[in-house]
Amino acid sequence: MFLELTEEQKLIQETARDFAVNELEPVAAGLDQSDDRTPMLDNLRKLAELGFMGLNVSESYGGSEAGVIAFSVAMTEIARACASTAVTVSVNNMAAEVIQAIGTEEQKRAYIPRICSGEFTAASFCLTETCAGSDPSGMMTQAFDDGDSYVLDGTKLFITSAPYSGIYVVWAVTDKDAPKGKGISCFLVEAGTPGLIVGKEERKMGQHGSATNEVLFQSCRIPKSALMGKLNDGFRTAVAELAGGRIGIGSLGLGVGLAAMDFATRYTTERSQFGQKISSFQAIQWKIADRYTELEASRLLLMQAAWRKENGKSFAKEASMAKMYATESANRACYDAVQMLGGYGYTRDFPVERYARDARITSIYEGTNEIQRVIISREILRNFA
Amino acid sequence: MKLLVCIKQVPDMESRFKPNGSGTWFDEADLAWRMNEYDEYAVEEAVRLREQLGESAELTVLSIGPDRVVEAIKKALAMGADRAVHIQDPAVADKDPWQIASIIVAHAREQQYDLIFTGMQSQDRGSAQVGVLVAEQLGLSCATTLVGFSYENGIVTAKRELEGGIKGVARLRLPALVTCQLGLNVPRYPTLPNIMKAKKKEIAALPVDGLLAEPAVAVTTSFHPPAKKGGGVVLEGEVGVLVDKVIGILKEKTAILR
Ligand SMILES: Cc1cc2nc3c(=O)[nH]c(=O)nc-3n(C[C@H](O)[C@H](O)[C@H](O)COP(=O)(O)OP(=O)(O)OC[C@H]3O[C@@H](n4cnc5c(N)ncnc54)[C@H](O)[C@@H]3O)c2cc1C
Numbered sequence: 018m019f020l021e022l023t024e025e026q027k028l029i030q031e032t033a034r035d036f037a038v039n040e041l042e043p044v045a046a047g048l049d050q051s052d053d054r055t056p057m058l059d060n061l062r063k064l065a066e067l068g069f070m071g072l073n074v075s076e077s078y079g080g081s082e083a084g085v086i087a088f089s090v091a092m093t094e095i096a097r098a099c100a101s102t103a104v105t106v107s108v109n110n111m112a113a114e115v116i117q118a119i120g121t122e123e124q125k126r127a128y129i130p131r132i133c134s135g136e137f138t139a140a141s142f143c144l145t146e147t148c149a150g151s152d153p154s155g156m157m158t159q160a161f162d163d164g165d166s167y168v169l170d171g172t173k174l175f176i177t178s179a180p181y182s183g184i185y186v187v188w189a190v191t192d193k194d195a196p197k198g199k200g201i202s203c204f205l206v207e208a209g210t211p212g213l214i215v216g217k218e219e220r221k222m223g224q225h226g227s228a229t230n231e232v233l234f235q236s237c238r239i240p241k242s243a244l245m246g247k248l249n250d251g252f253r254t255a256v257a258e259l260a261g262g263r264i265g266i267g268s269l270g271l272g273v274g275l276a277a278m279d280f281a282t283r284y285t286t287e288r289s290q291f292g293q294k295i296s297s298f299q300a301i302q303w304k305i306a307d308r309y310t311e312l313e314a315s316r317l318l319l320m321q322a323a324w325r326k327e328n329g330k331s332f333a334k335e336a337s338m339a340k341m342y343a344t345e346s347a348n349r350a351c352y353d354a355v356q357m358l359g360g361y362g363y364t365r366d367f368p369v370e371r372y373a374r375d376a377r378i379t380s381i382y383e384g385t386n387e388i389q390r391v392i393i394s395r396e397i398l399r400n401f402a
Numbered sequence: 403m404k405l406l407v408c409i410k411q412v413p414d415m416e417s418r419f420k421p422n423g424s425g426t427w428f429d430e431a432d433l434a435w436r437m438n439e440y441d442e443y444a445v446e447e448a449v450r451l452r453e454q455l456g457e458s459a460e461l462t463v464l465s466i467g468p469d470r471v472v473e474a475i476k477k478a479l480a481m482g483a484d485r486a487v488h489i490q491d492p493a494v495a496d497k498d499p500w501q502i503a504s505i506i507v508a509h510a511r512e513q514q515y516d517l518i519f520t521g522m523q524s525q526d527r528g529s530a531q532v533g534v535l536v537a538e539q540l541g542l543s544c545a546t547t548l549v550g551f552s553y554e555n556g557i558v559t560a561k562r563e564l565e566g567g568i569k570g571v572a573r574l575r576l577p578a579l580v581t582c583q584l585g586l587n588v589p590r591y592p593t594l595p596n597i598m599k600a601k602k603k604e605i606a607a608l609p610v611d612g613l614l615a616e617p618a619v620a621v622t623t624s625f626h627p628p629a630k631k632g633g634g635v636v637l638e639g640e641v642g643v644l645v646d647k648v649i650g651i652l653k654e655k656t657a658i659l660r
Contacts, residue, residue, distance in 0.1 A: 024472060024473045024476050025476070025597050025598060025600075025601065027473055028473065028476060028477055028480065028592065028597045029594055029597055031436060031477075032591050032592055032594070032597070035591060036591055066593070067591055067593050067594060068593045068594030068595045068596075069594065072594065076595060076598075080595075081593075081594035081595045081597075081598060082595070082598055083594050083597070083598055087594075
């Protein structure tokens with residue numbers, strides 16, 4: 018049993034932390050409160066140059082080949098400073114990984130290097146629809162076989178990074194008579210393809226720096242070579258790739274939770290009431306003890322899931338456990354951080370209210386935590402059946 | 403052209419420091435470590451020169467210390483150094499700057515480096531001695547506290563930070579040594595692919611035993627603040643008497659009343 022990061026992982030963590038402190042943190046509050054995303058897009062380019070967009074992608078496609086543990090620790094450090102940047106980095110990595118996992122050699126050569134290098138500011142993962150959220154197999158978007166091309170029709174919802182994505186990984190029904198989940202395929206659609214329309218942007222509670230949009234496909238014609246993976250086998254891929262993405266979102270949650278508790282804890286050592294530092298009150302001390310213990314447990318769950326994925330072991334259950342526990346711990350950490358700052362915690366003069374809003378979505382996207390519990394219990398019950 | 407950059411791994415300055423058992427250094431357990439800030443400027447400048455000179459130059463990074471310093475070495479390799487020398491010394495913190503310089507010299511003398519970069523000082527000990535002592539022992543020309551550097555045709559042009567915000571320019575012929583100060587450059591972040599590729603670069607491990615011949619010259623003594631004597635005088639009596647006493651004390655003990 019060895020619980021220490023390798024030297025390379027530590028250096029990646031240090032690089033992510035230094036970059037986050039120097040470049041991300043100074044613009045995070047501004048991104049939250051303005052519509053100007055330029056500072057984030059600039060930072061995404063720099064992060065790409067440093068190799069953060071293909072952490073677990075082979076060097077031959079421009080990735081860093083640093084592994085899943087490195088991905089997790091990097092996500093946490095980035096999220097400590099800016100959750101919006103972190104979610105973008107997470108989705109970009111997921112897109113690069115899915116192309117690497119099931120793309121043809123041409124698709125890999127055509128797209129992965131452009132995600133990794135930052136030529137594409139971002140990549141998008143288009144699964145969710147109005148009537149297909151927790152149950153994506155109920156999707157309505159269709160891809161019609163039209164001889165030498167496919168024609169996509171339908172509308173995707175809640176698509177991260179859509180306005181500045183270079184490539185969209187899109188799931189669509191290719192056999193509507195097949196049993197549920199069996200007739201779905203996966204496609205790669207380049208930005209600028211006629212018929213791909215980036216629709217309205219959601220006005221969200223948090224993570225304002227990251228755009229979340231509707232993406233419409235209106236008679237969107239794509240070549241046959243845009244099919245990724247086997248025809249009618251796309252749903253299985255989506256499920257498998259989401260498991261990896263959950264390590265990213267759990268790590269992101271951990272970062273936001275740590276940022277909130279670190280800020281609040283320091284605050285309690287400076288703020289006095291009743292003639293003493295508020296950190297001397299047991300009510301505060303117990304919050305500190307409980308929240309940090311949960312965050313530490315989250316970190317260990319994440320490390321385990323990442324280690325299993327990195328070493329080719331099954332990891333879906335562990336990734337779901339880590340995502341669920343880390344994002345709920347993060348939400349509790351943010352809730353208590355606001356409480357520890359009292360009224361000041363509710364104002365925009367301090368970052369904890371932003372952390373609280375940013376953390377809230379983490380128990381919802383990449384599979385709601387209810388769905389994580391469905392997955393975890395199903396995996397466990399299987400051993401008892 | 404053979405370039406050397408000497409780096410030290412120091413605790414993260416945000417750490418909580420506790421004295422160690424012998425009371426002469428800090429307790430190293432549970433600290434997070436990173437490359438000395440001034441050495442990052444040195445590495446960056448050395449890597450830039452290596453890039454300027456291309457394949458005709460080779461940049462070696464050297465660090466003395468226990469196994470943990472390999473992390474700092476790997477950072478320098480990821481930033482662009484070609485190869486590394488790790489002088490293994492678990493007790494590096496007990497050595498004084500003269501001994502550290504002597505160890506570097508024992509390695510550097512036979513390697514015949516043309517230009518050596520060091521940090522201006524370390525963030526933990528802050529002696530600012532190692533660089534100049536290496537130069538002195540090897541008979542190199544030397545310039546300290548660089549805030550500007552350029553190299554052309556065997557000549558180093560060094561912009562130095564002097565006292566009181568004054569800058570000076572020195573030109574040095576090779577072989578030379580320079581020590582690097584804040585403001586010289588902005589060190590690059592190592593890229594992730596380079597961090598991974600640094601794994602394949604050579605790190606020669608040399609035990610310190612064969613390299614150190616010099617005894618310490620710095621004297622370490624240990625002393626404690628004197629026991630606190632009585633903490634003040636409480637004056638008693640009538641107001642008039644009190645005022646006279648206060649005036650008497652102020653005249654006698656301070657410069658306020660003469
Ligand atoms: C900011 C943001 C970014 C996003 N980015 C992307 C993206 O890039 N790509 C993408 O494809 N999607 C994205 N999503 C969509 C996200 O993944 C979905 O919102 C999420 O999966 C939940 O789907 P839903 O919103 O339709 O909720 P619903 O599925 O309608 O769920 C509503 C509630 O019912 C519960 N519920 C549903 N089914 C069950 C069940 N079987 N058992 C118990 N409880 C259940 C849910 O847990 C939830 O509490 C994003 C969403 C947001 C808000």
